[in-house]
Amino acid sequence: MQKTLVILKPDALQRGLIGEITTRFEKKGLKLVANKMAQLDSKTLRDHYSHLADKPFFPTIESFMSSSPVIIQVWEGFEAIEVIRTMCGVTNSRAAAPGTIRGDLSSSYGSNVIHASDSEQSAEEEVKRFFNDKELFSYNKVIEQYSYSDEERDN
Numbered sequence: 400m401q402k403t404l405v406i407l408k409p410d411a412l413q414r415g416l417i418g419e420i421t422t423r424f425e426k427k428g429l430k431l432v433a434n435k436m437a438q439l440d441s442k443t444l445r446d447h448y449s450h451l452a453d454k455p456f457f458p459t460i461e462s463f464m465s466s467s468p469v470i471i472q473v474w475e476g477f478e479a480i481e482v483i484r485t486m487c488g489v490t491n492s493r494a495a496a497p498g499t500i501r502g503d504l505s506s507s508y509g510s511n512v513i514h515a516s517d518s519e520q521s522a523e524e525e526v527k528r529f530f531n532d533k534e535l536f537s538y539n540k541v542i543e544q545y546s547y548s549d550e551e552r553d554n
């Protein structure tokens with residue numbers, strides 16, 4: 400099963416959306432395998448958003464992402480990276496489809512409530528950036544057989 404990293408951004412925490420977003424992933428059948436609250440520092444943000452470090456809006460991202468603690472989660476499931484990206488919607492929340500997390504819960508490009516890994520490589524790097532082995536859990540959920548078919552569960 401794939402693992403993917405999610406950050407519930409400062410606007411999600413401030414606006415009381417942690418439960419709603421977490422519930423969406425739980426209801427989808429994904430498994431929470433790591434969860435913490437953290438205050439992100441400048442070095443971590445520069446690593447995490449290295450693909451945007453030279454953009455003019457990078458200082459805005461940095462100050463927004465460090466403006467309050469965030470919730471960091473790892474979700475596990477069959478094709479979880481793509482499933483969660485699809486559930487998030489596109490980056491600009493104003494253009495994000497209704498029914499998606501960004502489309503339903505925000506109206507901003509920058510303050511768009513959630514980060515989610517966008518590829519297998521970034522998921523692997525991002526999970527390692529925020530969690531050590533002891534903080535990542537492997538466990539069975541009794542309901543798993545009802546979340547996936549037998550073939551899917553073997554992935």
Ligand code: IDP
Binds near residue numbers: 508513517
């Ligand atoms: P993603 O979060 O949908 O993967 P990225 O391109 O990786 O989008 O950008 C990371 C974050 O940087 C976005 O979620 C958004 O908060 C912010 N961001 C990206 N592009 C812009 C922009 O053009 N204006 C303002 N903020 C932006």
Ligand code: MG
Binds near residue numbers: 515517
């Ligand atoms: Mg991204």
